[in-house]
Amino acid sequence: MFCEKAYTLVKDLSRCEDNLPPYNNELVTAVNNEIKLLIEENQEDAQTSTDESNTGTSLVPTMKIRHAAVKRNIRCLMAYHYNRIKCLRNIRWEFGSILPADIKSHLSASEIEWFSKYSRTLAGYMRSIGEEGVNLAVNLKPPKALYVEVRCLVDYGKYELNDGSIILLKKDSRHYLPRSECEELIRQGIFQHIV
Numbered sequence: 001m002f003c004e005k006a007y008t009l010v011k012d013l014s015r016c017e018d019n020l021p022p023y024n025n026e027l028v029t030a031v032n033n034e035i036k037l038l039i040e041e042n043q044e045d046a047q048t049s050t051d052e053s054n055t056g057t058s059l060v061p062t063m064k065i066r067h068a069a070v071k072r073n074i075r076c077l078m079a080y081h082y083n084r085i086k087c088l089r090n091i092r093w094e095f096g097s098i099l100p101a102d103i104k105s106h107l108s109a110s111e112i113e114w115f116s117k118y119s120r121t122l123a124g125y126m127r128s129i130g131e132e133g134v135n136l137a138v139n140l141k142p143p144k145a146l147y148v149e150v151r152c153l154v155d156y157g158k159y160e161l162n163d164g165s166i167i168l169l170k171k172d173s174r175h176y177l178p179r180s181e182c183e184e185l186i187r188q189g190i191f192q193h194i195v
Helices: 004-015 025-051 060-095 109-128 179-188
Strands: 147-152 157-160 166-169 174-178 191-194
Touching: 004 025, 004 060, 025 060, 060 109, 147 179, 166 174, 174 179, 179 191
Parallel strands: none
Antiparallel strands: 147 174, 147 191, 157 166
């Protein structure tokens, strides 16, 4: 039956929406072989129909069916690879430039190469933004507000903001500051974000 293997390939991938299943090299090869076989059969029939005079039999309907099967197989292969690449792109944004071993073991060599090139391109782009670069993967969801309320957990002393103003950070003091000014101090445990 035409296109059955290609359909199975796409169907198996769609069942695993949350995770990336192992690359199915066996089915991809089988679909490619079916495509080659159908094209060869169409070429033979085309040659046969031109060599013979009109004997009343026409191979054109059979050739059209084979051609439609070739196109469907190609569409299924493209959908399979596109959706795997789309999943890999999401993995890059979620996990960073280093693939977890369990995911890497499920990839083909060309997918690993694509992931590596995508990571390098993305890193180059992020370095090119502004003078110091911007890590676009830090906050994948935009903040709800540019300013946040924080509470100082320690006696830190004077702190200079980017605009040049100086604030005194005492234990248990509360401040309403730009999010970009607070993130590092929150990570260091100096500030506590008040929600």
